[in-house]
Amino acid sequence: MTQLVLVTYDWVPEPPRGLVRDLRVRWALEEAGLPYRVESTPFEDRPAEHIAHQPFAQVPWLTDGDVSVFESGAVLLYLAEKSEALMPKGARPEATEWVFAALNSVEMATQPWVLFHFWGVDSGPAREQFDNFVKLRLDRMEPVLAEREWLVAGQFGVADILMADVLRVVDKFDGLKAHPACKAYVDRATARPAFQKAHADQLAHFAAADAARA
Amino acid sequence: MTQLVLVTYDWVPEPPRGLVRDLRVRWALEEAGLPYRVESTPFEDRPAEHIAHQPFAQVPWLTDGDVSVFESGAVLLYLAEKSEALMPKGARPEATEWVFAALNSVEMATQPWVLFHFWGVDSGPAREQFDNFVKLRLDRMEPVLAEREWLVAGQFGVADILMADVLRVVDKFDGLKAHPACKAYVDRATARPAFQKAHADQLAHFAAADAARA
Numbered sequence: 001m002t003q004l005v006l007v008t009y010d011w012v013p014e015p016p017r018g019l020v021r022d023l024r025v026r027w028a029l030e031e032a033g034l035p036y037r038v039e040s041t042p043f044e045d046r047p048a049e050h051i052a053h054q055p056f057a058q059v060p061w062l063t064d065g066d067v068s069v070f071e072s073g074a075v076l077l078y079l080a081e082k083s084e085a086l087m088p089k090g091a092r093p094e095a096t097e098w099v100f101a102a103l104n105s106v107e108m109a110t111q112p113w114v115l116f117h118f119w120g121v122d123s124g125p126a127r128e129q130f131d132n133f134v135k136l137r138l139d140r141m142e143p144v145l146a147e148r149e150w151l152v153a154g155q156f157g158v159a160d161i162l163m164a165d166v167l168r169v170v171d172k173f174d175g176l177k178a179h180p181a182c183k184a185y186v187d188r189a190t191a192r193p194a195f196q197k198a199h200a201d202q203l204a205h206f207a208a209a210d211a212a213r214a
Numbered sequence: 215m216t217q218l219v220l221v222t223y224d225w226v227p228e229p230p231r232g233l234v235r236d237l238r239v240r241w242a243l244e245e246a247g248l249p250y251r252v253e254s255t256p257f258e259d260r261p262a263e264h265i266a267h268q269p270f271a272q273v274p275w276l277t278d279g280d281v282s283v284f285e286s287g288a289v290l291l292y293l294a295e296k297s298e299a300l301m302p303k304g305a306r307p308e309a310t311e312w313v314f315a316a317l318n319s320v321e322m323a324t325q326p327w328v329l330f331h332f333w334g335v336d337s338g339p340a341r342e343q344f345d346n347f348v349k350l351r352l353d354r355m356e357p358v359l360a361e362r363e364w365l366v367a368g369q370f371g372v373a374d375i376l377m378a379d380v381l382r383v384v385d386k387f388d389g390l391k392a393h394p395a396c397k398a399y400v401d402r403a404t405a406r407p408a409f410q411k412a413h414a415d416q417l418a419h420f421a422a423a424d425a426a427r428a
Contacts, residue, residue: 056319056354069307071314093283100285104317105270112326126340140270
């Protein structure tokens with residue numbers, strides 16, 4: 001009986017498809033080979049039930065019986081306790097620090113930069129400062145990723161899912177050209193069958209919603 | 215014998231004093247009553263030893279014998295395993311989700327907004343978008359904080375240290391005026407003796423460095 005339920009939107013517009021954060025959770029579940037099912041919550045008119053599970057009215061969240069967890073970082077650390085494919089025994093402190101490095105050091109610089117692209121903020125002092133901030137973070141990640149295949153304990157894990165997902169979006173906007181080790185890391189992470197399946201499943205999920213609306 | 219060592223800069227310029235992230239770790243250690251000592255690493259000319267502990271050349275990091283942990287979020291979750299004053303038994307999933315909510319949902323909006331204040335970005339499309347983004351997050355936190363004293367399991371803990379520290383900086387720039395429950399939460403968190411001591415200790419640490427330089 002499948003107990004793990006991943007909840008995402010029933011539909012999203014075209015631009016964020018392939019980027020919605022349920023992808024991080026799908027990827028982890030596929031890497032671990034944990035059985036799960038996907039349920040939908042309305043993108044438009046988000047009900048109180050949604051806010052009860054995710055107070056920012058975003059997705060994803062995961063339920064595991066009576067336990068409900070939101071925030072992709074928290075969901076991945078929760079799943080990591082269930083599978084050594086996501087975090088080897090004894091590696092919790094190191095895995096945790098790199099999960100936060102992805103989400104609070106690197107994404108803290110890259111997400112505003114990505115949003116500026118979506119919003120058409122092509123110049124000005126804010127854009128220039130964030131161009132520099134992104135470069136500062138990538139300059140620090142470059143030697144780390146040049147000397148190791150994966151971030152923690154010599155094996156792929158939850159920190160890689162998050163770091164690669166963060167850097168993948170930078171790459172979409174041609175932001176890794178001066179950082180070949182970061183680019184190679186994104187390429188080898190996204191070549192994994194679990195990423196490929198997670199990505200295809202997300203696209204198929206939203207495409208099915210289009211068909212249902214048509 | 216004190217095994218926990220918190221490492222921060224030997225000195226910082228005036229503007230970030232009271233905001234350096236070692237404060238989050240000091241606060242947690244004081245709440246838990248865990249013995250620790252503070253060591254310094256040079257703010258200028260950061261040595262390779264620094265990068266070995268903190269690959270982004272930032273502070274803080276914590277050592278516990280052979281274990282070394284960076285990222286304030288990871289350090290607090292690490293300390294939470296040592297003290298029920300920081301996280302009650304069985305509350306790990308819920309504490310973890312709120313830690314990420316503070317650092318990846320709320321601070322993701324507020325840190326750029328705070329940086330714009332430091333950088334003098336007072337107008338323009340980037341500033342307007344982030345004014346809206348901060349409001350969106352605070353609008354979601356307001357009902358949460360109106361109905362509970364602390365975020366997790368009815369007691370103060372690591373998620374409150376991080377959320378209150380994130381919101382405290384917004385308050386410094388008068389950003390909580392339309393969100394009284396957020397403001398009241400910051401006030402009751404920062405009234406705690408452990409915060410007061412942590413804050414005074416950070417200011418004293420950097421003031422001592424001024425004296426040594428004079």
